[in-house]
Amino acid sequence: xxxxxxxxxxxxxxxxxTLMTMMLGVQPAxxxxxxxxxxxxxxxxxxxxxxxxxxxxxxADPSGIVSTQCRPGAPMVAELSALxxxxxxxxxxxxxxxxxxxxxxxxxxxxxMSADGYGNAGGGSAVATSELxxxxxxxxxxxxxxxxxxxxxxxxxSGVVNLPSDAQGNLIAAASCPSSTGTSCDANAKNNAWALMxxxxxxxxxxxxVSPTGSGFSGSALQPRVRGTGHVVFTASxxxxxxxxxxxxxxxxxxxxxxxxxxxxxxxxxVGTDSGSGALMFDYQQPCLTSEVLDAPVPTRxxxxxxxxxxxxxxxxxGNSSTVLDQAITTSNPETTPTxxxxxxxxxxxxxxxxWRGATTVLRSIRVTHLPRAARVAVxxxxxxxxxxxxxxxxxRRVSGMLRRLWGRRMRAGQxxxxxxxxxxxxxxxxxxxxxxxxxxxxRLLH
Numbered sequence: 001x002x003x004x005x006x007x008x009x010x011x012x013x014x015x016x017x018t019l020m021t022m023m024l025g026v027q028p029a030x031x032x033x034x035x036x037x038x039x040x041x042x043x044x045x046x047x048x049x050x051x052x053x054x055x056x057x058x059x060a061d062p063s064g065i066v067s068t069q070c071r072p073g074a075p076m077v078a079e080l081s082a083l084x085x086x087x088x089x090x091x092x093x094x095x096x097x098x099x100x101x102x103x104x105x106x107x108x109x110x111x112x113m114s115a116d117g118y119g120n121a122g123g124g125s126a127v128a129t130s131e132l133x134x135x136x137x138x139x140x141x142x143x144x145x146x147x148x149x150x151x152x153x154x155x156x157x158s159g160v161v162n163l164p165s166d167a168q169g170n171l172i173a174a175a176s177c178p179s180s181t182g183t184s185c186d187a188n189a190k191n192n193a194w195a196l197m198x199x200x201x202x203x204x205x206x207x208x209x210v211s212p213t214g215s216g217f218s219g220s221a222l223q224p225r226v227r228g229t230g231h232v233v234f235t236a237s238x239x240x241x242x243x244x245x246x247x248x249x250x251x252x253x254x255x256x257x258x259x260x261x262x263x264x265x266x267x268x269x270x271v272g273t274d275s276g277s278g279a280l281m282f283d284y285q286q287p288c289l290t291s292e293v294l295d296a297p298v299p300t301r302x303x304x305x306x307x308x309x310x311x312x313x314x315x316x317x318x319g320n321s322s323t324v325l326d327q328a329i330t331t332s333n334p335e336t337t338p339t340x341x342x343x344x345x346x347x348x349x350x351x352x353x354x355x356w357r358g359a360t361t362v363l364r365s366i367r368v369t370h371l372p373r374a375a376r377v378a379v380x381x382x383x384x385x386x387x388x389x390x391x392x393x394x395x396x397r398r399v400s401g402m403l404r405r406l407w408g409r410r411m412r413a414g415q416x417x418x419x420x421x422x423x424x425x426x427x428x429x430x431x432x433x434x435x436x437x438x439x440x441x442x443x444r445l446l447h
Contacts, residue, residue: 031209032318033279034242034287035107038096039070040201042272042281046071047201050285051099054078057091057176066092075198078175080117080128082189088126088179094199096171098206099285101240102318104134106165106277107205109173114156115144117177117185117194124181128155128195131174134167141167146188156190163204171204173197205277208241212314214324221298221310225332230298232312232325235291236261242317243268243288245280249296250311251303261294268317280317288317300331302440304355305364334365337419337431337443346372346421346429352441359413359437366403371396375423379406382432383415413437 038049052068063081070076078092098104109132117128127147133140142161144151151157163171175195177185185194214234221230236244245268248258263269268288272281296312310329315321334353340346348371353364368377377399378392387409393402411417413435421429430446 031207032320034318035279035281038202047283055093059087061090075200078197080194085184085186086177091176094173102206102208105207107203109202110200112198114196116190119183124183126179126183135169208318210241211320211322237291245317246315248313305353306355345427348421378420
């Protein structure tokens with residue numbers, strides 16, 4: 001596992017890009033994963049040690065040391081000190097408990113371990129141990145024992161240990177003096193300790209099968225004929241797990257918005273991405289909020305007017321995603337033709353609603369404003385294979401009726417709609433609307 005990482009801004013962007021590829025569609029078929037970082041972040045900065053507790057067995061080592069306090073260069077420690085003899089079966093423990101809603105399924109820890117102490121008395125003996133274990137396993141998965149080369153060329157080890165992927169429960173890092181005969185550890189200390197466990201950092205991989213939900217949907221995007229950027233306001237929740245990490249908006253299957261809605265004071269900002277699992281890495285046991293009100297923007301400008309499929313997806317920090325809303329909306333973003341700036345020219349404005357798919361464009365509606373009294377409006381089609389659009393009328397009432405009869409007409413890319421407005425004693429206003437492939441027609445004034 002790499003200890004190097006890019007800056008947090010870059011990590012957010014990479015993390016979002018990774019998550020967005022997972023977000024649209026059905027619920028995940030398997031549990032998502034996320035990683036909690038303890039003591040040292042991948043970039044070398046300090047991380048808290050949330051979820052870690054310390055414990056001392058009975059009988060206790062009178063000189064024993066156990067502490068979950070850590071930072072770069074100062075690891076967590078469990079030590080049977082050589083200042084006094086360690087009583088038989090004395091144990092100093094560092095215990096990591098996964099947060100509610102998540103299960104420990106792997107990861108790694110960077111440790112310094114030694115187990116050189118022993119004792120002999122009255123036919124009995126004791127040997128020091130330093131070990132990593134999980135309660136669900138029948139024996140420690142990594143162990144150093146005095147006199148045995150079980151973790152290195154000597155009963156000492158320094159390096160990264162991978163955690164088992166098939167065990168659950170807590171992670172325990174312990175230094176102890178096992179004895180079935182009542183013998184203390186009182187000889188052969190190393191670095192002033194009979195047994196020593198130091199945790200420099202821990203990357204605990206966690207599994208969560210809880211997916212987000214959404215409720216209480218409202219907002220302008222759910223009203224008929226959405227214009228510009230609409231909004232959907234709703235409550236995103238997660239019963240347990242690492243919390244709400246991202247929301248996304250898709251229109252007709254294409255993502256048009258995605259973001260982390262709430263950084264939770266920085267806790268919901270990943271400190272890295274695990275190179276092995278691809279899981280996002282966080283410093284805290286509850287990195288993101290489990291419930292929050294979201295305001296998702298729905299940008300409709302540039303879409304064909306009419307019906308579209310709107311889908312809202314929420315993803316938690318483990319990558320579990322849910323499409324919480326999937327319904328049809330209607331959009332209306334009529335285009336207004338440009339107005340001539342020259343004096344002595346008619347200044348009518350045409351408000352046009354279009355719908356297009358590929359090379360075909362439908363004139364859904366057209367109306368005119370600022371039309372001078374007694375003005376004459378003529379409309380025709382230009383280009384090959386044009387439909388018969390030749391029409392003209394004089395006076396606002398007749399022009400409105402003429403324009404209404406054009407509603408629903410279909411045109412093809414490469415053709416153009418030509419509108420001419422003439423008024424006595426004024427220069428004619430001429431507008432060309434170029435039909436394009438898969439895009440809103442381009443309106444230009446002709447001189």
